[in-house]
Amino acid sequence: MKVNLSSRQTLSLLSGLSGVAGVILLSLSFAIGTSPLSGAAHADLVQWGQQNYVKALWAAWLRVVRPVLIVLFGLSLVHLSGATHPFAGWMTFFGAMILPSVSLIVITLYFSGWNPDPVIMPYIPLKFVSVAQILAAPALFLPLGIILVSTRILPRVFGYLALLLAAILLILGVDFMLRLTLPASVTPFVVVQALWWLTASITLIARSGVLSPSQA
């Protein structure tokens, strides 16, 4: 019993740290990775690429690694709440698959954009990058919110906020479906979900000392 309890505490601590690290990587990727001006000419785009080569590729690396850490945290929440069997647990697992899959496809295109030949190459990823977050996030937040509302692994407010985020991102996805490039006003929601992951991770770390099996 004692071993089991300490294992839960360790898992809470490590997965919380994983969530925090994931958000830090995301912030770093936004801090060092810049985007070229919309509608830039090919010569400008190539020049921008040469000037920002190192920064942008490290930002891409951060964006590849980040979802793994976030997923580890998300699945730890499912595991700690004892929801690995129920439908919501499996749907969280499904959402956790969608998030990195979309991210990996986008990063593949992002990498390819650094090849100046053929001429069209740098333009291709610019058309893909902006839509990724809106597509993927609701699939993860909705089932995770259901789990968090029905368990005490985190304060219930996190569950309701996850459901709210899922709904907002879903509505935004539908609302802007007919716009090929998402407007800048939508991107702050990426920051909002990052804040959710950060506060949830910190809360889990803070509660790791008081977690007991009965809280599942």
Next chain:
Amino acid sequence: MNKSLDSKRSLCIFGGLAGAVGVVLLGLSFAINTGPPPNPTRAELVKFGQDNYAKILWGAWLQAVGPVLIVLFAFSLVHLARATQRLAGWMTFFGATILMTVSLVEIIFYISALHTDPAVMPYISLVLISAVQHLYFIVTAPSLFFPLGIVLLGSAVLPRAFGYLALVLAGVFAVLGATFMLRLILPNYVTAFAGVQALWWLAAAISLISRRGSSSESENRNQPMMEKAV
């Protein structure tokens, strides 16, 4: 009890065979689809596609089916280690899905490379294939081998050496992914290193098949350890 033993033995045999066949299929795919010569012109690339049309498509098929069998083997290991409801087991499922996703994305570009209209299509596909190959090192191999290594260390399904080797492979792949991050096309010796993981899968599959009789007994002996593990 007997029935359970039988089914466990069957799982060892079929899971192991799936792993071995998966590695063979992957090996065949690399053998028949060798890729175009370095820095080809557009004309050379189109000619390579025309000359190797069937080989490229069968190579793509083998690369799609091979990982499915390897994933089946990995899931068998998780199942036999009774880790299906543990976090490490779930993270192995997650890593396996990443492997399939990256592999299928790469295959899409193999097939798209054979389209000659628009003329730039083979070139674009080749660039995208080079981009995808980074992902195997940065995230695919580490996200599968790391949790699988933890699962194997928490059970007696395979000798512990396989667990430690899986963790080492995860670390080496992650380091290679970060080290060669700034090179748009991975050097041949780095991509060739991917063959090491095939050796791991093959040795693990053969080991599982050969241990089919003793797995049940050793599992029972290690039961407390398995429950303790994450």
